[in-house]
Amino acid sequence: MTVDVVLPCLDEETALPWVLGRMPDGYRAIVVDNGSTDGSARVAAEHGVLVVNEPRRGFGAACHAGLLAADGEVVCFMDADASMDPRQLPRTAGPVLAGGCDLMLGRRIPRAGARWPLHARLGNLVLAATVRRRTGVQLHDLGPMRACRRAELLALRLTDRRSGYPLEMVLRAARAGWRIAETEVDYLPRAGRSKVTGTVRGTLRALGDMRRVLAEQDGQA
Incomplete structure (x- = not known):
């Protein structure tokens, strides 16, 4: 069974060769170019992977x-910046493929040289605690590496198209009664600066998106 791996991509020309070169057998990369101004789309195409153009940032x-x-049948998500090792994707997809859970998230464990700014880490801890309190699901990280079944995810009808997407996925999945778990994955030195949490402004913008998602979910309860 082939597992599709969605790689949102914005100016990751430098990181993509390493990421795509470490994709495990049976895992098909789908690079989604989200308005890159470098050669990201070209590099991905040269590696023979499917490239999807999404101009809406x-x-x-x-x-x-x-x-x-x-x-x-199963789809994974992960960043394209080399901060995570694609060879660890089976840690998230394996339990879903085996029927042991419905949504598996990778809990990031920083390794030597990893850049995870304090403001971003604190924001993540607060959000994880909020999820635990609201859903009872024992998550400690809302990290980008995750796996679930494609058809079931589509049925959740996620609406956020910004940084609140990962949070909305967990909240809607919990409400739908999904079995949600997490497993440890390495958090590595990324290539280049984060487009979202690399600055305080970016982190605050992402937290604003997630607060909006929380408010919307409260309104639907």
Whole structure:
């Protein structure tokens, strides 16, 4: 069974060769170019992977475009910046393939040289605690590496197209009664600066998106 791997991509020309070169057998990369101004799309195409163009900027927009392009029964998501090792994707997809859970998230464990700014880490801890309190699901990280079944994810009808997409996925999945778990994955030195949490402004913008998602979910409860 082929597992599709959605890689939202914004100016990751430097990182892509390493990421795509470490994709495990049976895992098909789908690079979603989200308005790159470098050679990201060209590099991905040269590696023979499917490239999807999503001109509307936003992490959620890129993820959703990749999800629509996927056709595997199980789909994974991960960043394209080399901060995570594709060879660890089976840690998230394996339990889903085996039927042991419905949504598996990778809990990031920083390794030597990894850049995870304090403001971004604190924001993530607060959001994880909020999720635990609201859903009872024992998550400690809302990291970007995750796996679930494609058809079931589409049925959740996620609407956020910005940085709130990962949070909305967890909240809607919990409400739908999904079995949600997490497993440790390495968090490595990324290539280049983060487009979202590399600055305080970016982190605050992402947290604003997630607060909006929380408010919307409260309104639907």
